[in-house]
Amino acid sequence: MGFDLDPLATELAGHVLNPREGSVGGFNGTAGAGGCGCN
Amino acid sequence: MGAIRLVVPALLIAAAASAQTATKAEYPPGPKENPDRFSAKAAFYFQKDLGGNELLNEDAMIVETLVVLKKKITQNNTATVRAMGSIISSASYDSARSRAILVSGATTTINNPGSGGLGLGWSYSPRDWSIGVRGTIGFESAYRTRGLGLDVSRTFNEQNTTLSLMLQGYHDSVRMIRFDGTTLEEEKRNTLSAEAGWTQILSPRMLANLTLNFTEQFGFLATSYGFVRVTPGQGSPFAYEYDRFEIAPSQRHRGSATLRVKRALDAETSVEGSYRFYADSWGVLGNTANVIFTRYLFDRVMSISPGYRFYVQTPAWFYGRRAKEDALFATSDPDLGRFFGHMVSLNFRFPNVRFLWLADYDIGVNFYHRTDGIEMLWLTVGFDLAYWPK
Secondary structure (H helix, E strand, C coil): CCCCCCHHHHHHHHHHHHHHCCCCCCCCCCCCCCCCCCC | CHHHHHHCCHHHHHHHHHHCCCCCCCCCCCCCCCCCEEEEEEEEEEEEECCCCCCCCCCEEEEEEEEEEEEECCCCEEEEEEEEEEEEEEHHHHHHHHHHHHHHCCCCCCCCCCEEEEEEEEEECCCCEEEEEEEEEEEECCEEEEEEEEEEEEEECCCCEEEEEEEEEEEEEEEEECCCCCEEEEEEEEEEEEEEEEEEEEECCEEEEEEEEEEEEEECCCCCCCEEEEECCCCCCCCCCEEEECECCCEEEEEEEEEEEEEEEECCEEEEEEEEEEEECCCCEEEEEEEEEEEEECCCCEEEEEEEEEEEECCCCCECCEEECCCCCEECCHHHCCEEEEEEEEEEEEEEEECCCEEEEEEEEEEEEECCCEEEEEEEEEEEECCCCC
């Protein structure tokens, strides 16, 4: 048993919310501190 | 598997994947442990601004794809290549462009080609250890990033305990194209992150993880084309409200702690709960609670995972819909404001299906409502090849 049945789908979903709620990242999964183009 | 994914760093996934090989953890089955892997995912993301801040239009649409190739080179060495690309259609870009033309008459160089990135990683896993390094590059229209990361993890206690440590650094360049068309010299943004994880199999049916993260950022941390509306004070030369650049402090200390617990109810069913606390030096406090239920159906032909996620945050101390004229720092970015968030998700996974290829296929839908007037809907589809294509 593991936490994520689908780690990649997990990661992709994380691109949407995480950088907007205090995590480091952007829509670009490889990005750094949030070049998030959505704002 | 659902919304809990939203707080899970990559290292945790790796740690959890290691943990699931432990003899004690039996039910239900977790992710496959293919040493070689070819996966592709796509996300279709729609954001609607229902008028939380009348000065901003946060409508956006994004199509993002992510492809991962993972290949075991020798017994202990694995290489990974990741590529991603996205097309972004965002009202704020368009607004910045049109405002620049309106305000200054300048022909702004803001354009919107989307974003892309490439990552290369290598991991060495002798016995109970795993050591990985990775390098990344990425771009958005006004933004470039280069990153380096190091992961170390070790399993103990017959693989029932996994401890991990991740160090990550980014060096970013931000093109200073302002909302009014002004173009200044490029600014830098640096990010250093450290993360420690502890994954513990508590019983054959129960798994827990604690992850602590600390991130330090310095440099230009605002959005280059963001603006705030200023209310003139007494004695101001301005008679009416006017706009100026968003200005953020040049440092940000950020920390978070995440606890996840997953329990199998039977051989086909699991439930997972998590809580995350976040705080930073800008005054943002975030709390996230998450629950997700997963069940295999039809003799494991598919799994279904409904989830719910709750989020609440306090605003940054310099956030406001209007800024005072003498304010040193000011932002109207709703992501730095006060809001609650409710998200529901429903994901389906079909393992070992011969459709285009013999692969695991997945499809999911997520809806997120924020009390500040922003709503998001996104769909994900993808596959993981069970084997490398011959």
